Amino acid sequence: MRPFLLLLLLLINLPTIAQNKTIGTNEKLVFTASYNMSGLLTDLAQVTMETSEIKTSSSTLLRLKCRAQTYTKWDNFFKINDLYESYVGANSLRPYLYKREINEGGYYKFMQYKYDRKSGQVQSLMRKRAKVGGFYEVKDKLRIGSESIDLVALIYHIRNLDIHKAGNGSSDTFSVLFDSKENPVTITLLGTETIDTAIGEKSCYKLSIALNNSDVLKGKNSNLLWLTADNNKIPVYAKFKVAVGSGELRIKSASGLKHSI
């Protein structure tokens, strides 16, 4: 009876101790972000997603860094310089620290989540520019679920899913901490498609992303992500629809991947 119970416990806990089989420790993905203006796509910014290994005195973590920067031709009109970082367990991809620093045309916001996994709490810190000059900070403590992740970690978690085992129409829901609130994000596999990309013609998983209980992402099946249907599951193409319009992300280059392409 005892071995059976142990096996049962192991199976129940299997999704929570999922191992990183996809993300390399020195990966760099570069994208072009385009914005839809009256039906014509205009290249607006470059998005870079990089991973690197970080060692602390007690553990080894992965730094997942996402940077969005407008192309220089736009900088005089509207400059975007955003940095998103998530420090996750190298194997579990579970986040321990999340930082978001956005600089968008004079608007500045810094957000930090420090996860205390044992107590199920997050220490949040928000820093904004004060109207009278200088900055002000707001500190808070939030209670979160054990599987709660952040936006950056979500992208890497999706890539680490065993999508090849899922059938068309199957979905998975993640609890994502954003703007000091946990939001359920549902990922649905719509099917497979072969698309032309800057890194070659790729057979891809087509996924839809829905942010429940929030109006950040608009439309049904309007936010789509194409991941290569191989061991790297590279996000090669994405379409998004937000309150201020729609756009897309196209891959420009991919290097330092865990598996050869």
Next chain:
Amino acid sequence: MRTLLLIIGFLAAILGLIMTVLPFGYLGFLPVVLALIIGFIVFKMDKSQNASGKASKIIIAIGVIGLALGLYRTIFDTNVVADDQEVIKQEEESLEEAKKELEDLDIDE
């Protein structure tokens, strides 16, 4: 009819010129092409009526400037991001701060 075409032509030419000065890409060509088409239509109308056609020539001239500017930007404007030291410094500082924050945490990995 001629007056209406002239108003639309002037507006399209000015809009096209502004959009080609700004980095709107192919989108800037839409009003420029519209202005050129209207400019030529009014020019033909003026020619058939033996009018001076001065206004239509101005629309065509602005349209040609917009077209040249748009083509220049399409060919020579490349998609590059600022490679400034400030960005590199910001990332390094962020990493150093993160390392300090992570040392305080009880990481079970």
